[in-house]
Amino acid sequence: MFSHDSKTVASASGDKTVRIWDAESGECMCVLKGHSDVVNSVVFSHNSKVAASASDDKTVRIWDTESGNYVQVIQMGSFPSVLGFTANDGSIITNTGVIAITRKSCTDAITPSSSAASRLGLRDFSWVIVGDEDWLWLPAECRGGESAVTGTAVVIGCQSGRMVILRISVAGSLE
Structure with missing residues (x-):
């Protein structure tokens, strides 16, 4: 994955690491260690100073x-099968929702908030989920298109070209 400034590249690895490379020279600038299983994805923040990695751990x-x-x-x-930074x-x-970055000490593992908004997601492009619970089944015409999940909404591009926006309240009810 290229950084947004195109100066560095990050690679996820089966050896449980992320490597940051100089895009011009190809030199490995640093190896990020800490995951206990295969690292599957890595993304840069928009300012390229922060990266996020997702692992089988x-x-x-x-x-x-x-x-x-x-x-x-x-x-x-x-x-986590979907990974990205907000703007x-x-x-x-x-894929399970939007999680605030708190910049806590690296020794403090945190768990995503239990509010419905922070646990909102899509599963198999068939279900809107809240936490680990199937919450709303999507009909066939609302599957297969582009979709996005924000803190309180799911946006689904339908095959017909229409767009469905589902807003979810913190209490978990559909608006």
């Missing part, structure tokens, strides 16, 4: 790319 780690230290560990409960770099987007 069911964690997302937030890294300072300049020092090579991790600054936060997020326990996910399941493998302001203040949160991580995963």
Whole structure:
């Protein structure tokens, strides 16, 4: 994955590490260690100073790319199959919802908030989920298109070209 400034590249690895490379020279600048299982994905923040990695160890780690230290560990409960930063770099987007980056000490593992908004996601493009619970089944015409999950909404592009926006309240009710 290229950084947004295109100066560095990050690679996820089966050896439980993330490597940060100089895009011009190809030199490995640092090896990020801390995951206990295969690392499947890595993304850069928009300012390229922070990276997030997702692993089969069911964690997302937030890294300072300049020092090579991790600054936060997020326990996910399941493998995070979607990973990205919000536009302001203040949160991580995963398949289970949006999680605020708190920049806690790297020794403090945190768990995503239990509010419905922070646990909102899609499963198999067939279900809107809240936490680990199937919450709303999507009909066939609402599957297979592009979709996005924010803290309180699921946006689904339907095959017909229409868009469905589901807003979920913190109490978990559909608006």
